Amino acid sequence: MSLPRLFLDALPAREGQLIPLGPEAVRHLRALRMKSGAALELVLGNEAWTADLATLDQGRAEVRLVTPLLEDREPPIELQACLPLPAQLSLFDEWLPPLVELGVTLIQPVVFDRSEFDAARTQARLERWTRIIQSACEQSHRNRRPELRAPAPFGALLTWPAPQKWVAYELITGKANPTLRFEDLAFTSGPEGGITDGEFAALAAAGWQPVSLGRSILRAVTAPVALLGAVQFELGRLG
Numbered sequence: 001m002s003l004p005r006l007f008l009d010a011l012p013a014r015e016g017q018l019i020p021l022g023p024e025a026v027r028h029l030r031a032l033r034m035k036s037g038a039a040l041e042l043v044l045g046n047e048a049w050t051a052d053l054a055t056l057d058q059g060r061a062e063v064r065l066v067t068p069l070l071e072d073r074e075p076p077i078e079l080q081a082c083l084p085l086p087a088q089l090s091l092f093d094e095w096l097p098p099l100v101e102l103g104v105t106l107i108q109p110v111v112f113d114r115s116e117f118d119a120a121r122t123q124a125r126l127e128r129w130t131r132i133i134q135s136a137c138e139q140s141h142r143n144r145r146p147e148l149r150a151p152a153p154f155g156a157l158l159t160w161p162a163p164q165k166w167v168a169y170e171l172i173t174g175k176a177n178p179t180l181r182f183e184d185l186a187f188t189s190g191p192e193g194g195i196t197d198g199e200f201a202a203l204a205a206a207g208w209q210p211v212s213l214g215r216s217i218l219r220a221v222t223a224p225v226a227l228l229g230a231v232q233f234e235l236g237r238l239g
Contacts, residue, residue: 004034008044015065016064016065023059026059034053048068049069051064073143075235079105080106081108083224085115093132095225096133107146111154112154113198114192117151157206157208158205158206160206164180167211180234180238182238190220
């Protein structure tokens with residue numbers, strides 16, 4: 001059975017050091033009914049440690065670092081999700097947990113033509129999305145929290161620097177899916193209503209390669225998760 005894992009900010013760490021926890025972490029441990037002396041794991045920045053719960057009372061908790069945890073659950077390449085901002089921002093809430101569990105390392109919200117972008121509404125959701133990302137990291141025992149960036153216009157994709165760039169596209173192009181290489185990969189897909197013809201033409205001209213995810217048309221919320229699952233399968237096959 002895996003141990004509970006908490007993510008904290010990076011700090012100088014040594015064996016036996018006591019680390020105080022914030023109110024949210026205290027509430028989480030109390031919800032798990034953990035007792036003093038229980039084992040858990042901490043990630044300080046990107047450094048994982050085994051630890052034990054030194055104290056836990058109504059309003060405070062401290063954990064004691066035991067030993068560095070020498071494991072790496074991160075993908076061998078950067079996986080950069082350039083996600084379309086949907087009209088229903090709650091769809092972003094649905095995207096985040098499976099994408100984090102599948103190893104995404106960067107999350108870039110993108111305003112497509114068919115996005116219904118409201119800067120104030122989106123800004124108000126960023127804190128919620130950060131909490132969802134952290135919770136998914138803890139659940140899946142990631143070693144690293146993905147970077148969540150502020151929304152960017154579609155044009156940012158036309159100069160995106162990743163050596164591999166894939167776009168999930170529902171129309172038949174007659175081209176075979178690209179072959180995955182051990183290099184950083186960016187991927188994108190459309191919002192509700194899909195990518196416009198003009199956007200696809202611009203992406204193709206900027207080096208984004210179309211990827212088919214089957215003959216059916218996937219919902220906006222399904223496409224990026226299906227694509228990243230296929231990428232992880234291929235990474236596993238390649239070893």
